[in-house]
Amino acid sequence: MALIADTGRQGGGRASAASDPEPLLALRHISKHFRTSRQDTLALDDVTLKVRPREFICIVGPSGCGKSTLLNIAAGIDTDYQGEAVFEGAPIRGMAQQRAVVFQEPALFPWLNVRDNVEFGLKLRGVPKEQRREIVDRQLALVNLSRFDRAYIHELSGGMKQRAQLARGLAVEPHVLLMDEPFAALDAQTRDDLQLELQSVWARIGTTVLFVTHNVREAVILGDRVVVMSPSPGRIKKIIDIPLERPRTPDDHAVADLAAAVRYELQNVGAEPEPRYAI
Ligand SMILES: Nc1ncnc2c1ncn2[C@@H]1O[C@H](COP(=O)(O)OP(=O)(O)OP(=O)(O)O)[C@@H](O)[C@H]1O
Ligand SMILES: [Mg+2]
Structure with a gap:
C-alpha cells in the first residue's frame, strides 16, 4: 500500500527520520520570475525543499512546472530569485565542484x-x-x-x-549530484539498465542526488522521496515517501503501486496545492 506523507519525515531511505540530520541542501521559500519584454512568468512560487545527506530525491511534474529552474538554482547556475538556497550551511552564490550537474544532453x-x-x-x-x-x-x-x-x-x-x-x-567527488532528466533521450532497455547502474553506484558511494524526471516509475525506482510539482506557478504539491528495499526494478509490484500513487497526484496537479508541504 502506498505511503503518502506530507511531512516526508517517515523517510524510506538511509537518511531516516531517526537521525534527522541537518539538510545538506535547503531551498527555502524560493520564488522565481522570468521577465521578458512580452511577459512575466512566475516559474516557482514559494518552493521549500530540504534534502538530507545521502538522500535520493526525485522531482516529477508537468512540462514547464519549474523543475529545471529549481535544479539550476540548487546548482548555482541561476542566482536571481527570491528566497534562500543554502548548501552545507552556506548560501549558494554560484556553481561549485561540490555540486555536479548531469544534463539530458551529455555535456562532453x-x-x-x-x-x-x-x-x-x-x-x-x-x-x-x-x-x-x-x-x-x-x-x-x-x-x-x-x-x-x-x-x-x-x-x-x-x-x-x-x-x-x-x-x-x-x-x-561532488557532495550532491544534480541530474536533469539524464535518461530521457535513451531507449527503454538502456534506461532500465542505467537505472539499475545508478542505484548500484549510489549505494556504493552514498552521494546525495536530486534527480528530475518525467518518468514516474523511474522516480519510484530511484528515489527515497518523490516530489510532485504542480505548474503555473511551480509549487510543490506533495512529497511521497518510497520506503522500498533496493535494488528496485520496474516489474516490482510495490514500485507499480507507488508509481500509481505518484501518477494520481500528477493527474490532479491542476487542483490547489496542499496548504502544507513542509519537510
Ligand atoms: N530563460 C527563460 N526565460 C523565460 N522563461 C523561462 C526561461 N526558462 C524557463 N522559463 C519558464 O519558466 C517555466 C519553468 O521552466 P522550466 O524549464 O524550469 O520547466 P521544467 O519543469 O523543467 O519543464 P520541462 O519538463 O519541459 O523540462 C516555464 O514556464 C518556462 O517557460
Ligand atoms: Mg526541464
Missing part, C-alpha cells in the same frame, strides 16, 4: 576521449597525474566504461555518453 567535449573527459575536472583542480589516473580508472569501472576509455564521444551510444557524463560528474 567531443575533441577529448572518454578518459580525458572524465579527467578534465581533476586537472582543473590540480590533482596530480598518478592520482588522476587512479580516480578515472575507478570511475570508469563504476559505470562499466573501462573498455571504452580511449573512445571519442561520437563513437559512443547514448547510454555510454550518459555513463561517461556520470563518471565525469562523480570523478570530482
Whole structure:
C-alpha cells in the first residue's frame, strides 16, 4: 500500500527520520520570475525543499512546472530569485565542484576521449597525474566504461555518453549530484539498465542526488522521496515517501503501486496545492 506523507519525515531511505540530520541542501521559500519584454512568468512560487545527506530525491511534474529552474538554482547556475538556497550551511552564490550537474544532453567535449573527459575536472583542480589516473580508472569501472576509455564521444551510444557524463560528474567527488532528466533521450532497455547502474553506484558511494524526471516509475525506482510539482506557478504539491528495499526494478509490484500513487497526484496537479508541504 502506498505511503503518502506530507511531512516526508517517515523517510524510506538511509537518511531516516531517526537521525534527522541537518539538510545538506535547503531551498527555502524560493520564488522565481522570468521577465521578458512580452511577459512575466512566475516559474516557482514559494518552493521549500530540504534534502538530507545521502538522500535520493526525485522531482516529477508537468512540462514547464519549474523543475529545471529549481535544479539550476540548487546548482548555482541561476542566482536571481527570491528566497534562500543554502548548501552545507552556506548560501549558494554560484556553481561549485561540490555540486555536479548531469544534463539530458551529455555535456562532453567531443575533441577529448572518454578518459580525458572524465579527467578534465581533476586537472582543473590540480590533482596530480598518478592520482588522476587512479580516480578515472575507478570511475570508469563504476559505470562499466573501462573498455571504452580511449573512445571519442561520437563513437559512443547514448547510454555510454550518459555513463561517461556520470563518471565525469562523480570523478570530482561532488557532495550532491544534480541530474536533469539524464535518461530521457535513451531507449527503454538502456534506461532500465542505467537505472539499475545508478542505484548500484549510489549505494556504493552514498552521494546525495536530486534527480528530475518525467518518468514516474523511474522516480519510484530511484528515489527515497518523490516530489510532485504542480505548474503555473511551480509549487510543490506533495512529497511521497518510497520506503522500498533496493535494488528496485520496474516489474516490482510495490514500485507499480507507488508509481500509481505518484501518477494520481500528477493527474490532479491542476487542483490547489496542499496548504502544507513542509519537510
Ligand atoms: N530563460 C527563460 N526565460 C523565460 N522563461 C523561462 C526561461 N526558462 C524557463 N522559463 C519558464 O519558466 C517555466 C519553468 O521552466 P522550466 O524549464 O524550469 O520547466 P521544467 O519543469 O523543467 O519543464 P520541462 O519538463 O519541459 O523540462 C516555464 O514556464 C518556462 O517557460
Ligand atoms: Mg526541464
